[in-house]
Amino acid sequence: MDHDGGTLGAAVLAFLGHTATGRGLSEQTVRAYRGDLEDLLGFCAQRGVDRVADCSLDVLRDWLWAGSERGLARSSIARRSSSVRAFTRWATETGLVTxxxxxxxxxxxxxxxxxxxxxxxxxxxxxxxxxxRASSDDPSALRDLALVELLYAAAIRVSELVGIDVGDLDRGRLTVRVLGKGGKERVVPFGVPARDAVEGWLDRGRPVLLGRAAGPSDALFLGDRGARLGVRSAYRVVARLLQDLPGEGPSGPHTFRHTAATHLLDGGADLRAVQELLGHASLGTTQIYTHVSSARLREVYRTAHPRA
Incomplete structure (x- = not known):
């Protein structure tokens, strides 16, 4: 839709106005709707989602998972799910989405x-x-290859990825310094394929895009106009790639973080080492990946063992 109701922010305001009048909801429920949906707006803004029609099931699932990763209680996640379902039901009933x-x-x-x-x-x-694609030396293709290689190799958050400066890389030691949640700095390793992709980007791609910028930049990853690549742009790059792969679930950059952590544990990595790599404050947060590995093991067993 083209009128203001088509924007996510305007739709949330309209829904909150609707819930506050004439529905007989308690003040506590209305307050919960407001807090949850304002958090959703912030999450969507970081990912370039500003239309009601673009607030897809995968976006909503990513939002719930992000809350879970921040350590929200299961009851809080359940309440968020209820809040957003009330909003999307209203948006459908009012014709904002089909x-x-x-x-x-x-x-x-x-x-x-x-x-x-x-x-x-x-x-x-x-x-x-x-x-x-990158073999053609297209600068955007070189960047996208380096971006995904580093996301997967270092298991970093997309916010950490776009915050990396060229000086944060140590290509000799195969490490990169990132700034995590709460301003906590950590140094994480990456592999030779990621190093090669990053070097290809630095040598043949980044100078081209930097030439389009208004001034110098220390950022490792640049957008097509030469400025530092933003979270929403990185999100779009990854989402486009993952949408072509079979399987269900969220399709944002966090998928590579989940994947890297699970593959590390599948390969025999120690849980506390993975916790340190991911920058998790709590080991409990990292333990979700042991459940993932166990689930994958059970699936392999069911499909491969003759007596399963």
């Missing part, structure tokens, strides 16, 4: 709602495709 994305949304419940993990073969296929 399909209600909240109908299939459920609050995460332990191991039954695990983060999306891409298989090793899928990661390899995806990266091979990016490398083929």
């Amino acid at each position: 399909t209600d994305p909240g109908v299939r949304l459920r609050a995460p419940k332990g191991a039954a709602h695990l983060p999306r993990v891409v298989s090793e073969d899928q990661v390899r296929t995806l990266l091979d495709g990016l490398a083929a």
Whole structure:
């Protein structure tokens, strides 16, 4: 829709006005709706989602998972799910959207709602495709290859990725310094394929895009106009890639973080080492990946063992 109701912010304001008058809801419920939906607006703004029609099921699932990763209680996640379902139902009833994305949304419940993990073969296929595109020396393709290689290799958050400066890289030691949640700095390793992709970007791609900028920049990753790449742009790059892969679940950059952590544990990495790599304050947050690994192991067993 083209009128103001089509913007997510305007729709949320209209819904909150609707809930505050004539519905017989308690002040506590209205206050919960407001807090939850304002958080959703902030989450969507970071990802470039500003239309009601673009607030898809995957976006909503990513939002719930982000809250879970921040340590919100299960009851809080369940309340958020309820709040957003009320909003999307109202948006559908009022004609702002034709399909209600909240109908299939459920609050995460332990191991039954695990983060999306891409298989090793899928990661390899995806990266091979990016490398083929980058072989033409197209600067955006070189950047996208380096971006995804580093996301997967270092298991970093997208906010950490876009905050990296060129000086934060140590290509000799294969490490990068990132600034995590709460302003906590950590140094994380990455592998040779990621180093090669980053060097290709620095040598043949970044100078081209930097030439389009109004001035110098220390940022490792640049947008097409030469400024520092933003979170929403990085999100779009990854979402486009993942939408072509089979499987369900969120399709944002966090998928590569989930995938890297799970592959590390599958390969025998110590849980506390993975916690340090990811920058989790609590080991409990990291333990979700042990559930993912166990679920994957059970699936392999069921499909491969003759007596399963």
